[in-house]
Amino acid sequence: MIPFNKPYMTGRELWLIAQAHANGHLSGDGPFTKRCHAWLEANTGASRALLTHSCTASLEMAALLLDLRPGDEVIMPSYTFVSTANAFVLRGAVPVFVDIREDTLNLDERLIEAAITPRTKAICVVHYAGVACEMDAILAIAARHGLSVIEDAAQGIMSTYRGRPLGAIGELGALSFHETKNIISGEGGALLCRDPEMGERAEIVREKGTNRSRFFRGQVDKYTWVELGSSFLPGEVTAAFLAAQTDAADSITGQRLALWDQYHAWARAHEEAGVLRRPIVPGHCTHNAHMYYLLLPSLEARTAFIAGMKQRGVGTVFHYIPLHSSPAGQRYGRAQGDLAVTDAISDRLVRLPLWIGLEAHLDEVLQAADAVLGEIA
Numbered sequence: 542m543i544p545f546n547k548p549y550m551t552g553r554e555l556w557l558i559a560q561a562h563a564n565g566h567l568s569g570d571g572p573f574t575k576r577c578h579a580w581l582e583a584n585t586g587a588s589r590a591l592l593t594h595s596c597t598a599s600l601e602m603a604a605l606l607l608d609l610r611p612g613d614e615v616i617m618p619s620y621t622f623v624s625t626a627n628a629f630v631l632r633g634a635v636p637v638f639v640d641i642r643e644d645t646l647n648l649d650e651r652l653i654e655a656a657i658t659p660r661t662k663a664i665c666v667v668h669y670a671g672v673a674c675e676m677d678a679i680l681a682i683a684a685r686h687g688l689s690v691i692e693d694a695a696q697g698i699m700s701t702y703r704g705r706p707l708g709a710i711g712e713l714g715a716l717s718f719h720e721t722k723n724i725i726s727g728e729g730g731a732l733l734c735r736d737p738e739m740g741e742r743a744e745i746v747r748e749k750g751t752n753r754s755r756f757f758r759g760q761v762d763k764y765t766w767v768e769l770g771s772s773f774l775p776g777e778v779t780a781a782f783l784a785a786q787t788d789a790a791d792s793i794t795g796q797r798l799a800l801w802d803q804y805h806a807w808a809r810a811h812e813e814a815g816v817l818r819r820p821i822v823p824g825h826c827t828h829n830a831h832m833y834y835l836l837l838p839s840l841e842a843r844t845a846f847i848a849g850m851k852q853r854g855v856g857t858v859f860h861y862i863p864l865h866s867s868p869a870g871q872r873y874g875r876a877q878g879d880l881a882v883t884d885a886i887s888d889r890l891v892r893l894p895l896w897i898g899l900e901a902h903l904d905e906v907l908q909a910a911d912a913v914l915g916e917i918a
C-alpha cells in the first residue's frame with residue numbers, strides 16, 4: 542500500500558533532542574524554542590513568533606488576544622478544518638460562513654462585505670493548500686470596517702502573497718507543525734504577531750496570563766497575573782525536533798514542489814480531456830506544495846476514484862465536510878448565502894499522496910490514477 546501521508550524526518554531530529562536532554566532545560570522557552578522563534582521571525586517577517594502546541598492553540602490565542610465576546614461575529618470560510626471556527630466559538634463568538642472562490646478554493650473576498658453586520662469583529666482567512674487568499678482586497682475591506690484579520694496559515698509555511706510570507710500579513714497568523722503538514726514536530730504550531738504591541742500581549746496570554754517572560758528578562762521585579770491566558774507553550778523536546786525541520790525547510794519545500802510539478806504535468810492531459818480540473822495558483826502567489834488535489838466531475842466520480850485507487854494500493858483522501866453543514870457548525874454558526882461553491886468542491890475534491898520519498902513510487906501512483914480515470918470517464 543502506498544500511504545496517503547508519511548511524515549518526513551530529516552535525520553537530525555534525535556541529535557537535537559539529545560542536545561535538549563543534555564541542556565537539562567525541558568520546559569518551554571529554552572534555547573531550542575528561542576532558535577525556532579528566531580527562524581520564524583526571520584522567515585516570515587513577523588515582529589514576534591511564539592511556538593504553541595498546535596495551530597488550534599494559536600487560533601485560540603488569537604481569539605483571546607482580540608478580546609472577542611459572546612455574540613461577536615467572525616467571517617470565515619466553511620470549507621476549512623474545524624479549528625478555524627472552534628477557536629472563536631470557545632469565546633462565545635459566532636462564525637459567519639462565506640463561500641469560496643472557484644479557482645483557489647479560498648474565501649471569496651467579493652462576498653465578504655455582504656456578510657458584515659454591526660457585530661462583526663474579524664475576518665479569519667484560510668490559505669488553502671498553501672495558496673494565498675486575496676490579501677490586499679481583504680485587508681482593504683477590514684480597514685474600511687475596522688475589523689481584525691487573522692490568517693489560518695496552518696498549510697501556508699514558506700508560501701508567499703505578492704512576495705510577503707503567509708501568516709505575517711494580517712494582525713495574527715497561525716501555523717501548524719502537525720505531522721500531516723510540510724514542516725513538522727508531531728503536534729505543534731506557532732502564533733505570528735505582525736505588530737510588536739500584539740507580540741507583548743501574546744507573550745502574556747501564552748504564559749497563563751502572567752508577565753513571567755518580562756520578569757525573566759528583568760523588565761519587572763516580580764511576576765503576576767495580568768490578563769486572561771492559558772499554557773500554550775510546548776516543551777524543549779518538541780522545539781528541538783522542530784529545529785531540525787526548520788533547518789531543512791528549503792530542501793523540504795523544494796522536494797515537495799518537484800513532486801507537485803510532476804503531478805501537475807501529468808494531470809494536464811486529463812484536464813484537457815475534460816476529466817478533471819487541476820489546482821490553480823495565481824501568478825502573484827508562490828506556494829509550498831502542501832497538497833496536490835484533483836477536482837473530479839461529481840461525488841460519484843470521486844467515490845469511484847478513491848475506491849479504485851485503494852484497490853490498486855494507493856491511499857487518497859477527501860475533505861472537508863463543510864462546517865456550515867456539520868452539527869456544531871449549524872448550532873454555533875451562520876451561513877451567508879447558499880455556499881454553492883463550497884458544497885460542490887467538497888463533493889468533488891480528492892487529494893493525492895504527497896510526501897518526501899514518494900518519488901520512488903510516483904510512476905505507480907500515476908499509472909493507477911490513469912487506469913482509474915479511464916474507468917470513471
Ligand SMILES: *Cc1c(COP(=O)(O)O)cnc(C)c1O
Nearest residue numbers: 595596597622624695717719730
Ligand atoms: C491542520 C489544520 C489546522 C489544525 O492544525 P493543528 O496544528 O493540528 O491544530 C487548522 N486549520 C487548517 C486549515 C489546517 O489545515
